[in-house]
Amino acid sequence: MSNPDKTPRAVPPSSTTNAPVRRRRDQAVGIYVHVPFCARKCPYCDFAVDVRASIPHQRYAHGLIREFERRKHELEGRTVHTIYLGGGTPSIWDLDAFRHVMEHLQSAIGTQNFNEIEICMEANPVNITRENLRAWTDAGVTRLSIGCQSFQARILKILNRNHTRDQALSAVEMALEHGPGVVSLDLIYGNPEQTMDEWARDLDTVEALEGLKHLSAYNLTIEPGTAFKRRRDRGRLALPDDDLCFEMLDYLIERAEAMGLERYEVSNFARPGYRSRHNTLYWTGAEYLGLGVGAHSLRIDTAGSPNPGIFRHANPRLTDAYLSAPGEPAPDSDSAVPLSAREHFIERLFLGVRTRAGLDFAGLQFQFEGALPEGLLQKAEALLDELCDAGFLTRQADIFVPTHLGLNVADGLAQRFADAL
Ligand code: SF4
Known part of the structure; x- marks a missing residue:
């Protein structure tokens, strides 16, 4: 949930000529880097995703750096608290391209600051190897968020995931042993045909993972434009009813808290001291600079700026459009309109x-x-x-x-x- 591109827009606009809004007292800002490439498209996913035979690793890294250079003035007067690499699948990125971007960010925000902040990266289990874990950690990653979604073979097949249960499990175990200090994993409940018993077995697996600091567990939502939406519209998707989803949620809360994972957000659970700082910035109104395909940004220009106001910025969702002018907002976005x-x-x-x-x-x-x-x-x-x-x-x-x-x-x-x- 770390590319906040789903902010509800139910608020009718109203104009005001009052004083400009101030930034948070701590001037905190998070940097989000979107890597859109995926090995295959999951049927429930509506993120900005690009599945292609040949990934333009270096070209994309150069695009991100160009965008950052173009927009780094948006960080002036703020303090970078976190960097989050989300996707898509950032772990699919080749290590040279990944290092290139990380080194650039490090030199731009200062090594001392870079070494103190939370740097989180999403990873697919199939990309988790000893070599990658070492390289990601050496480049500054302090936290890994592993997208397992389920540990049941049947559910993984329904979700069209590109990994098996055993691959997911050994990836998490390897990350816990050799990865950065904090490992989080993502699960989904309320999946098509999923039973309470299957969900309970997922949570048994989580309980057996020693050293896990954080769990994100999302109730499946059927988003417009996805394969699941089309199947549901044709009556070919057997989703659990609301009562069963609530039962799964209650059971999740009970089990997570018994494991020492406190529910600190609707879908997020952490041991004390291990909440996601990046997502907490977003939930508590900090600004964020989103780089890459489909990334969103929020900026507050205060009194004294040439053009004070609250601005959203949304990048194009297609890689080629993004790479043709990195940092230019999507032509159809509302980013030119201040909030x-x-x-x-x-x-x-x-x-x-x-x-x-x-x-x-x-x-x-x-x-x-x-x-x-x-x-x-x-x-x-x-x-x-x-x-x-x-x-x-x-x-x-x-x-x-x-x-x-x-x-x-x-x-x-x-x-x-x-x-x-
Ligand atoms: S791996 Fe993640 S980002 Fe890629 S298609 Fe699947 S859910 Fe979407």
Whole structure:
């Protein structure tokens, strides 16, 4: 979930001539690098993906560097807290191209900063070898997020994954022994034909993995334009019903917490101290610079900038279009249109209630004071207090933290903010 290209757009725009929004006090920014290449297309996937016989490894690395050079001024006055390499499949990238980009980022943001930040990379089990683990770690990767999705042969086949159960398991074990300090794995539940028993066996496998620090477990969603969507529309996809999905979620929470993995976001679980810093930046309203095919960015230019405002930037989703002018926004994107303070404020509310880091209302007041239509901050605070009374949130001083119930209905809360504010 680390290329935040699915921000709901349910917020009707409203214009304001109020003061510009401020950045977060810590001026934090994350860098996202998208590597779109995949060995094959999974039937549930709607990410910006490029499956081709011959991957332009170096050409893509040069494109990313050109884009970074063109846009690095967007980092001025900010502090880079994280780098995230997502995809697609970043682990498919050849090591020379990968090192080339990492060395460039290291020299641009400074070796000391580079050595202290979280650098996370997504990896496919088939690419996990001793040689790759060493090279990724040497290049600065501190955290590996392995896309297993399931440990059941039948489900892996339904998901058209390019690895077996045994490959996934030995890849995770190898990464735990020889990889960077933190290993996370991704699973999907609510898969076609999946039974509760199969899900329980996946969680048994997770429990047996010694040293696992983080687990992401997503309820399968059927996205427009995917093969699963077409099959569902033809009545040829046997999905578990909502009750079974909720049962799987409840069981996941129970098992994960028994393993010492705390649920800190709707779909994310971590041992203490091992939450994803990159995704937490996104959920808590930090800016992000997205590089590469289909990558999204969020930038706040504050008072004193030539053109203050909140800007989204979306890159083209096709590799050739991207490589023809890296850093140019996609022609059909809304990136040229600034977000209003109100739109961004409402996004901050619904992202904030997705994570146990919580919604820092004092931080929001600092950023949005004077920038919103009159009375909106007070109205939002009253609504958040109402959600506390209803058991969806708890208030700890100025931080609103979602309960389990709140996390389970986070999308509904988002709609409530959009409707009420
Ligand atoms: S490997 Fe990941 S990014 Fe590539 S097609 Fe499958 S789900 Fe999508």
